[in-house]
Amino acid sequence: MKFCSWEASRLLRLAAPVFFAQVTLVMMSVVDTIMAGQVSAVDLAALSIATGLWNPVVFALLGILTAITSLVAHSFGAKQDHEIRGHFQQGCYLAIILLLGGLALAQFADIVIDYLDTTAQVKALALDYIDYVQFGLPGFIIYTLLRNVAEGKAYTTPALYISVIGLLVNIPANYIFIYGKFGMPPLGGAGCGVATALVMTAMGLSLLIYSFLSKRLNGQTLFSAFSRPQIKAIWVQTKLGVPISLAIFFEVTLFACIPLFIATLGPIAVAGHQVAASVTTLLFMLPYSLSMAVAIRFGNLYGQQDFVALKRCLGTSFLLAIAIAVFVAAITYAFRYQISSLYSDNPEVIALATSIMVLACFYQLPDALQVVSSGMLRGIKYTNPISYITFVSYWLIGFALGYVLGRTDLIVEPMGPQGFWLGIIVGLSCAAVMLIFTLRRRLAQAPFNF
Incomplete structure (x- = not known):
């Protein structure tokens, strides 16, 4: 692999706005976690369970739209701008289907929550959160549609602008609805659901307005002469997006479902896991942003049929991923105590969270390599292997091993949350190996000539 400073500069210019946008979005979750944790461990546990149910569904549905x-x-790389409007408009029809599916799934949340072995108070707060947050799904789908079009055109800054608006709405909304200010009832952790719904709506409307004001995004053209639904075009998007969606679902649920399986261990175990998961999710935005930039860059170069530049981008991307992984691991280890203390003042929660964060240092390298490899495969529209590789790695290997270590004595005494995180390390390592092998095999075929 060779490192190209010009290519690295190009990738980082694409990745930087994506990174800050994603960090801002994750910061909303961090704010939710911190503010709920300051109320009580019960509110934090309820928030962890509710987001563990809601987030996988939302991101899996919206993951399908990333095909856009x-x-x-x-189309942008091939300078076929007329096709972009068609991709967007057919994506709108697909988005309506996904919206209805997401709202339908939300109606079954009470059935799942009732089966959890936790306190009635935690169950009630978790269900209230989902009841509130679902009203923000239409706004978030609008935001996702327009963001995907902008990023496909190598225009990554709008997501940053809009995410800042979301954060500015999130903080006061959390304060009002969690603690019951300005005449609102105090909802505790469930108030984060109201705040998140308001944030999603604000972001969707803001990006919609921005699209009509921006010449580069050109919202007037996107919405003009709206075509009828075309089953073939919708199916192409679905076929390309479903493997990406499944990969996102498998990865999100790997982390999000752990609280459901450790709920019987009590609020401290769930809260400690939630703190560590929140921190590592925030730091994951560095390799994830690089992956997004790589997918965009690979897509543009593939559209141009510039395979020499594609090969140059590959080597540079992997070397950047390794550097980012080392940096993230160092930050996680060095500041684990200080960061955990921001989330909770409970010594037991802090002790558990910091021990998990040490384990998280060990999966940074395989995680960075696997997510960048996935971005490359998305960029060349070869997404089918992503879904089954992530399923096998995350669930059949990672989660299964984590469950054995965390909840049973088949290998060692039950390790609780730490056992699940050891499973995550093994699962992500397997994913990295399989995705890199798949990418190498694919690029060795014509017309790539790698």
Whole structure:
């Protein structure tokens, strides 16, 4: 692998706005966690369980729409701008289907929550959160649609602008609805659901307005002469997006479902895991942003049929991923105590969270390599292997091993949350190996000539 400073500069310019946008979005979750944790461990546990149910569904549904980014990137690279409007409009029809599916799934949340072995108070707060947050799904789908079009055109800054608006709405909304200010009832951790719904709506409307004001995004053209639904075009997007969606679902649920399986260990175990998961999710935005930039860059270069530049981008991307992984691991280890103390003042929660964060240092390298490899595969529209590789790695290997270590004595005495995180390390390592092998095999085929 060779490192190209110009290519690295290009990737970082694409990744930087994505990174700050994603950090801002994750910061909303961090704010939710901190503010709920300051109320009580019960509120924090309820928030962890509720987001553990809601987030996988939302991100899996919206993951299907990420196919638009690859399609737009190819059309943009090939200078076929007329195709971009068609991708967007057919994506709108697909988004309506996904919206209805997401709202339908939310109605079954009470059934799942009732089966959890936890206190009635935690169950009630978790269900209230989902009841509130679902009203923000239409706004978030609008935001996702327009963001995917913008990023497919290598225009990554709008997401940053809009995410700042979201954060500015999130903090006061959390304060009002968690603690019951300005005449609102105090909802505790469930108030984060109201705040998140307001944030999603504000972000969707803001990006919609921005699209009509921006010449580069050109919202007037996107919405003009709206075509009828085309089953073939919708199916192409679905076929390309479903493997990406499944990969996102498998990865999100790997972390999000752990609280459901450690709920019987009490609020301290759930809260400690939630703190560590929140921190590592925030730091994960560095390799994830690089992955997004790589997918965009690969898509543009593939559309241009510039395979020499594609090979140059590959080597540079992997070397950047390694550097980012080392940096993230160092930050996690060095500041684990200070960061954990921001979330909770409970010594037991802090002790558990910091021990988990030490384990998280060990999966940074395989995680960075696997997520960048996935971005490359998305960029060349070869997404089918991503879904089954992530399923096997995350669930059949990672989660299964984590459950054995965390909840049983088949290998060692039950390790609780730490056992699940050891499983995550093994699962992500397997994913990295399989995705890199798949990418190498694919790029060795014509017309790539790698």
